[in-house]
Amino acid sequence: MKNDIHKSSWIVILFIIFSFELFAQSVVSFTPRSSQKAPLPYKGVSTYNIQGDFVMLGNTNMTLASYNDLKNNNSNPMVVVDKDNDGTTYNSSMAELKLGTLASECSEILYAGLYWTGRAENSGTESSYVTYNNKNYFKNKVKFKKEGKTYFEVDAVNQIAYPGSSNSFIYVGYADITDYVRAEGVGNYWVADMALLAGTNQTGYFGGWGMVVVYKNSAMKWRDITVFDGYSYISANGSTQTLDISGFKAVQSGDVKVKMGLMAGEGDVVTTGDYIEMRQRLTNNYTKLSHTNNTTDNFFNSSIFTGGNNRNPITLNNTGMDISMFDLPNDGNVLINNNQNSTRFRYGTNGDLYSIFSIVFAVDAYVPEVIGENTPANANTIHGTPVIPGQELEFDLKMYNKGEEAVKDLKVEIPIPFNVHYDGATIVIGSNSTIKIPSNTTVTWTPPVGSAPGATPQNTLGGTLVWNIGDLPKDLSKSILQGTLKYKLKVTANCAFLATAGPCALQVSLNGKITGKGATSNSVVSSDLVREYGIGACAGPIYDDFKTTITVDEAFLQACNLPVDNKNLQFKAFCSLLNNEFPRAQIVDLYPLGTKFFNQVPSSFDSNVGVVSNGFAVPTNGTKTKYYAMIPGMDPGCYIGLETSLEVINSSPTAKDVAFCEGDNVVLDVVLSSTGVANGYGLYYFSTETDTTPLTSPPSPTDVDVYTFWVAEGKVSNGILCTGPKVSFTITINPLPVVAQDVAKVSTCENNDYSLNVSTTAVSNFNWEYASVTSPTVWNPLDNSTFSSVISVSNGTLNISHATKVIDGIKVRLIGKNNTDCEKSSNEISIEIKDCQVITNPMLPNKSKN
Template sequence: MAHKKIYLYIKLIALLLFLFQGKNLLAQVQNKQAFGLRTSPNSPNGAPAGGIYNLRGDFLMIGNANLYDRRLWNSGTPEENNSNNSNMRFYKLSGDPSNILNSSSAVLAHPSGFSQNCSKIVYAGLYWSGRGNNNSNLTLGNGLVKNKVKLKLPGETTYTELTANGIHFGDSDVDGIYTAYADITQQVRNLTNAWGTYSVADVATTVGDGGAVGNYGGWGMVVIYENAQMKWRDITMFDGFSYIAQANTGVTDYGELTVSGFRAAQNGNINVKMGMMAGEGDRGISGDVFDIRNAANSNWVRLSHSDNSPNNFFNSSVNTGENTRTPNYTNNYGLDIAMFDLPNSSKNIITNNQTSTRFRFGTNQDTYAIYSIVFAVDAYVPEVVAENAPAVNTPPTNTTVNPGQDLDFEVKLYNKGTEAINNFKVEIPIPFNLHYDSATIIPGTDSTIKISNNTTVTWQKPAWAPVGATPQNYPGGTLIWDVGTLPLDTSMAILQGSLKYKLKTTSNCAFLSTVGPCGLSIHVNGTVSGVGATSGTTVTSRLVSSYSIGSCEGADYDDFVSTINVSQAFIQSCAPPPVENGMLQFKAFCSLPGNAFPRTDITNRYPLGTKFFTVIPTSYDQTTNLVTGNFPVNTDGTKRTFYAVVPGMAPNCYISLQTSLQLVTTQPTVQNVSTCQGKAPVLQNALSSTGITNSYQLYYFDSATATTPLASTPNPSAVGTYTYWVAEGTSVSGTLCVGPKVSFTITVNALPTVAQNVPNISICENNDTQITVAVANATTYTWEYASASAPTVWNVLTNATFSGVVSVSNNTLNITHASNALNGTKVRLKVLNNVNCENISNEVSIQIKNCIAITNPMLPNTHNK
C-alpha cells in the first residue's frame, strides 16, 4: 500500500506539472483515414486486379522538404538536431519565378545494374504533406493551398498546378497536419524520358514559429516500373492518415494501423522491400518507434533503416537510395521518406500466403502522422508459357483490321517450370466487337511430353446472352481450352500442343458507323490457370504475346491490339438510316403513330444484347434511364438523342443515336395581290431558300385549319377581296407534309363601264358628225383606231392623227368635213378606272359616202344631209 501511495503521489505531481504547462497528459492517437490500396487507372493495363502490381520490376521513392531552419543556410553546416520551430524558412530553387514561394527537387535515378532502356513506368503518385495552421482551412494566410501544389517534370521548364484527391486535411485534433495525393501516372508515362529531375513547389506550410509542434512541408513520390531484366514482384501501395501526439510523460504510447491486400509467395523465401512516408517527426526528439507484427501474431518487431535508429524512427530522414536532391540535407525538418528491406530471412515477419499485417507506431514525446506504406514482395510466377500470336493471314498487333475480317491466332503451350500442371486450362475472353468462329486443337509432336488427345475447346456464351445463343449471333463470350494436365518438361523447350482459333470482327453497320474510338479498339489476350502437381500452388498467368530481344530479353504479356478501320466506303455501303455528326439518324416523314418508332425498328439494327438509355450511361450494368419500350420522337421536329451500350463495352463508352420527325418547318414569303375582274391574278408567293434547296412546292389552302390543299392555284372571279393561305412542303408516297401556313389576299377590282352598243358612223364626204360613248367610273380615256389596210392593228387616236378632220375629248369623238381617207377606219374607246382596270367599247366602223348634190355654196352645210 505504501508503494502505491508513493506511486500515486509521484503521478499526481507529474499531472500537476503538465497541467501547469498547458499539456495533455494522455497521448492522442487517431486513425483519421484507414489505410487502403492505391492504384491508378492510367497504368498500361488499367488498375491491376486486386490492387497488386504483378510485374518484373520494382518501386522507387523520391522526395524533399521545402521548409528548413534558416540557421542551416547561414552556417552552411547542417544543424541536425534543430527542431522545426521559430527559425523555419522556405527553400526556393534557383531560377524559379517570383510567384513561387517554396520549391525543392529530387532526381529519379534509374537503379544501377539494369538497363534503363528496358524500364517502363507503370505508376507514379505524388504525395505532399505539411503544417501551416491549426485548423482544417485549405488556404493558409500566405495564400498557399493545402490541396494544391505545383509540379515540374524532367525536361520541362514550367510548373503545372495539381489538385489533390485526398488524403486528409488536418484540423486542430491533429495539430493541423495534412497529407495530399495526386495521381501523375499519365503525365509521367507521357514523358520521352521519365528519369530525371522532379521539382515540386508551393507546398502549403508557414514560415517562422510553429509552436510546440512546429511547421514542416515537403513532398514524396512513388514510382513503379517494370523491367524484363528484373525478378518478379508483387507491389502494393497503401495510404491513409494515422496520427499520434504524446504529452511528454516519458511513457511510450502506441497506435496501430493495418494494411491488407498485399500478396506473399505461396512457397519459398519471402523478401520484402518496404517504403513509407511520414510527417513532423523531429530529428532531435527521440522516443518514436515503428514496429511490425510478427507472422505468428505473438510479438512486435521493431524496425529501423540505415538513416535512423530503432528509438528514433521518425527523424526527418530521406533515405531513397541513389538519387540526389536540391537541397540535400541530412535533417529534412519533419519529412520522413524511406525505402528499406524488412529483416525477414526466416519469414518471421511475413510468411507464405500472408496478405495483411499490422504496424504499431509509438512515441513518448513527439508528434507525427504516417500516410504512405509500400510493399514489394518477391513473387512466385509459374513458368508456364502460353504464347498467343496472330497467324500468317492476320495483321500484326498495333495495325488495323476491316469490318467482318477473319483474325487467326495460335496459342502454343510450353511448361518451363519444375512440375506438371493439373486442371490446366486456357481462357480467352472475346472482345465485344468480335465473334468466335472456330478452333482446332493440335497435340505436340513429342511422343510422351504433350497434352492429351482428348482436350476440349468450347465457346462460353456471355452471361447476358440467352440460353441457346450462338457465337455467330452474339459477339463476345469466352473461348475455353480445357487441357487437363500439362506434363513436366525437364528440357523446358518442348511444344506440348497448340490451339488454332479464329475470330471475326463485327460488321454491324449501326455499331461500326457511329461508335467512335472506344468501340473500335480490339484487345485480345487471355489467361492460363491450373494447380502445381507437386506443390499444390495455384498457377495463373497472362498469355505471352512476344519476346523482347537483346538487352531487354524477356516475355511480353501485352494484348494483341488492333483497330477496326471503318472506311467511308463501308459507311456508304450500309443501308439507311444515314449518319450525321457521328450518330445514326432514325427519321420518320412528317408523323409517326404514337409519336414513337417501334422498338424493333431500332434495336434490330444493333448487336444483340445492346441496351439503350435516355441519358449518357456510365456502364452497361446501369439500371436507370433505360429505354424499355418504343423510341419517342419530338413532335416539333427537333432531334431526340439516345445512347446505346453494347455488352462488354468499357465504362463510359457508348453509341449515340437520334430520332426525329422529318417536318417542314420553313415558310414561303407572300405578297398580297390585286387583279381586275376577268383577269387571272399573278401571285407573288415564293419558296424559302430551304424550300428551293429541298425542291419543295407551294400548297394553297382556303383556311388556316384546312388540311387538304386546293386543287388549283386560287383564281377568284367576282369582285371582292379574298384571303387564302399558302405553305411550302413536299409529298412522299402520298403523304403530304407542309410547313406553317401564311395568309395573303387577292383583290378582284371592278372594271369601268363603257357602252358596247355604239352605232357605226356613215356620213357623206365633207360632212360633220359626233359620237358620245356612255361611260361610268372611268378616270382615263383613250381612243384607238385601226385602218382599213390593217384592221387588226390598233393605234392611239389623237387630234393630230387626222388633223382637222377627227378630234377627241374624253368620251366624245368629232368628225369635221369628213374625208374619204377615213373610209373603212374603225374606232373604239378604251377607259381605265382609278385602279387601272380597263374596259373597251365595241368597235365603231366609219363609212364615208360620196353623196352627189347640187348645193348653193352660199348656203350653210347641213349635218348629215
C-alpha cells in the same frame, strides 16, 4: 526533440497485399491504397503482383536558417527552401525519379502517389491555409511538375488528414498522380508552394514531400507490393501500436527478400527513442529495423535514403523529413519464411511523439508459372497492324508449365472483344507421351452478359471463350508444349456500328486469364496471356494485350450507303410517323444483336438509366433526338451515336394578292422561299386553310368576285405529300364597264355636221381611238386636235363638223374604263363621207343633198 516536444513522423510504404488488418488507434484508419488511374489489369488492385519493384523519392522544403548536420528544428530558426529559380513560388525542392539499375528501359510505371506533410502552426485552432506575403497557401494543395514543364496545382481534396492542436497541427496530403508520371517518365520532379511558415517554434516547423512509384519490369523477379496509408498519432510516452498484414505469398524455396519503404516527418537528427520493428516468424519476439543512415533507437532522424538519386537541395540533415527504402534483415528467413502470407509490424516511442500515415512492403512472391503464349497464327494477324471489316484473325494459344509444381483446375478464359465474332476453335494435344494436357479438355463460347435470347457466335459480337483444361502436369524442363488451342475471330462488318464508331469502338484488345491452383501448394494461379517475349535485357514474357485497330475506308462506307452526320447514324422519316416514333425493329435490327440503346449518355452497358425499351421518339418540329448505343462488352464511356428526326417543311412561299378584270387571264404572284428553291419544293394550292388535299391546278376564277386561296410549299415522297405552313392570298375579279357594242356606221355628206353618241354605264374614263384607211389595224389616240376642228370628242360623244374627205373611211371606237381600271371597247364604227348633190339658192347656205 526533448520528451515534452511533439514529434511527427511521416511514413510512406508502398506494399502489395490482398487483405490486411490493422490494430492501432488511428485518426484515419489504415487501408490499402489502390489507384483508378493504373492501367489494366492493375486498376483498383490493392496488391500489385508483378515482375517489378517500387521506388521512393522526395525532399524537404524547409531547412535551418543556420544549417548544421546535428541540429534539430525545434527552438531553432527555420527558413523555406526555394530552389527552382522561379520568382512566383514561395518554396520548392526537387528529387529525381529513377527506376532502378536493372534494364530500366524495360520498365513501365503502374502507379504514382504524391504525399506532402508539414507543421505550419504553433497554437490556436486548425486552419486550412497559412499566409505569406499576403498570399494564402492551402494545406491540401501544392504545385507539381517535371523539370522543364509548367507547374500545375495538385489538390488532395482533404486526403489524408489536417488535424489541429490535438495532433500538433501535423497535416498530411495525398494525391494520385499516376497519369502524369506515366506520361512523363523518369527525371527530376519539383514540388512547390506548400503551406509552410518560417521562424522559430518550440516544437519546430518542418515540411516536405515524397513520391511512391510502383513499376513493372519483365527482367525482374516476381514481387507482391502493397501501399497502406492512414494517420496514426503516437503520443509522447504512448503505448506501442501494431499493424498486421496478410495476403502476400512468399517464394516456395530459398531466401525470401523483403523490401520496405518509409517516409516520416518531424523526425529529429539528434533526439532518440522512436522505433519500428517486425515480428520474428517463430517467436513473439520483434526485430527492430534500421538502415544505413539511421539506428534502431532513432529510426526517424531526418535522413533521405532513396538509392542515391539526385536532389536539390542535398542535405544530410533534412530537419524533419525521413524517406527511406531498405531491405529487411531476413537472413535465414527469420522474419518471412517460404510460403508465408502474413506478418506484423509494431511501432512506438519511449518518449517522443510522431504520426505514421503510410507503409510500403514488397516481398519476393511465389507464382505458379503457367505460361499461355497467345501468338498470331497467320500472316494477316499482326499486333499493331490495322484490320478491315470482316477480316479473320487466327491465334495459337500454347500452354506451358514453367513453375515448380503441377497445376489443377486449370482454365483459360478469353474475353472476346465487343467488335469481333468468335469463329471457331480446335484443340491440339501436345506430343509428349505424359507431359501434356488431358484428352478431354473442352472449349465453349458463352454469350456476353446482357445479350439477347438466341445469341450465337455468328449473330452476337464478343462473349467469352472458355478452355477447360483441368490438370497440367509438372514439367521439369519447363519447355514442353503441352497443348494448343487454335482459335479464330472475325472482325465485325456491321454497317450501322462501323459507320458511326469512334476511336474507342474501333480498338481491338485481346487478352485472357489463366486460373487454377498449385497441385501441392494450393497457391492460386492467376495470369494474363503472353503476347510475346522481350529481347536483350527485356527478354522476359510480355503479358500485354494483342492490339489492333479496325480501319473503315470510304469504299466500305459507300457500300453501306447509310446516312451519317457527324458520326451519328441518321434515322429520318418524311413528314410524320405513327405515334411520333420510329418502330423499335426499324432501328434495332440494323445493329449487332444485343445492342442496348439509351436516351442519354450511358455510364456503362449495365446501366438502366435512360434505357430505350420501346420505340424511338421523334419530335414533330424537325429537330433531332440523340440516342446512344452500347454493345455488350464496351468499356464505360464508349458508345456509338444515332439520331432520329422528321423531315418536316417549316418554310412558306411569298404570296401577294392579285386583281384582274373580268375575262383576263389570271396570273398568280407566288414565289418559293430560298429554302424551297434549295430543296426543290413545289407549290400546292388549297381552297381553305384546313384542306389537306391540294387543288389539281393553280386557281384561276372567272366570275366577278373576291376569292381567298391558300398556298404552301412542299414535296411528295413515296406517295406522301408534306407541306409547310400555308399562307393566304386573294384573287379579285373586277367587272368590266358597259359600252355599247351596236353603234351604227356613220355616213354623212361632205361638209355636213354629225353627232355620234355611244351609250355607257360605269365608265369614268373615256378614250377615243381611230384607225386610218391605210393602217386599218393600227389604233391611234383620237382627240380634238387629231383632225383639226373636223372631229371633236367629249366623253361618249363624237361630233363631226363640216365633214371632209380627210376622215372618209376611218374607223373609230370608244374605250371606257371604270374605277377599277377595267376597260371595255365599243364596236368599231366606220365613217363614210359621201359626195352629195349641192342645192344652189343664193338665199340659203350651201348644203349637200344626201
